[in-house]
């Protein structure tokens with residue numbers, strides 16, 4: 290560890306949030322203070338955000354083709370955590386000309402983690418692009434538990450990033466998800482099904498499914514049998530896809546059309 294980073298880590302470390310660890314691509318993550326599970330793959334926190342969520346989902350292709358001005362792309366970011374998935378999505382949109390409208394709704398229940406992220410000086414934010422720290426510092430409280438920031442794109446588009454701070458499993462959160470849709474993409478990224486089972490069960494997937502458009506895409510790192518079963522029962526078609534890491538597969542799921550869907 291360089292002297293600078295050592296000094297930085299000492300000054301800003303927040304033991305209650307968990308120990309900061311550097312991943313294989315140089316980006317930083319945390320180990321959860323209670324169950325010690327890392328927030329990201331050891332191969333790379335940033336690489337996972339880009340490769341699993343932004344690239345493998347197809348949203349990058351949408352951005353590259355250029356979203357028509359009148360069209361809105363909506364992303365449900367489950368488990369904001371350290372912010373990588375949301376910010377990698379924002380970054381891709383900005384780099385691809387930022388046309389049309391992008392809306393991201395992030396869900397997170399760890400207040401202290403969110404406060405640390407908003408500071409722009411959290412242990413895992415070492416070396417972050419100033420545009421990323423600028424975006425998190427711009428999040429303002431707009432109503433009970435709801436934070437938001439808007440970003441104007443150079444291509445004339447607008448981005449609305451909202452963060453709901455509270456339990457994703459609450460009626461309040463799932464109601465917000467359904468009202469904020471229809472989502473085109475879901476980044477399903479809670480802790481593992483063993484450590485965070487409620488966020489991978491049939492109840493959870495059934496609650497969010499009405500907020501996702503038919504053929505909407507859900508990406509996740511877990512290919513556990515219980516997760517696949519719950520998704521299929523909730524009305525999703527699943528595919529195992531190859532990864533860009535040492536792990537063999539990630540999961541890509543598509544929300545099946547059902548009676549009552551808008552034509």
Ligand SMILES: C[S@@+](CC[C@H](N)C(=O)[O-])C[C@H]1O[C@@H](n2cnc3c(N)ncnc32)[C@H](O)[C@@H]1O
Nearest residue numbers: 368369370371372373374397398457478479480
């Ligand atoms: C693996 S981390 C997410 C990493 C994150 N996607 C990123 O890009 O940095 C899982 C996150 O899900 C959050 N989480 C777990 N259960 C939750 C719940 N019931 N409601 C809201 N957030 C939850 C945790 O607090 C944690 O921050």
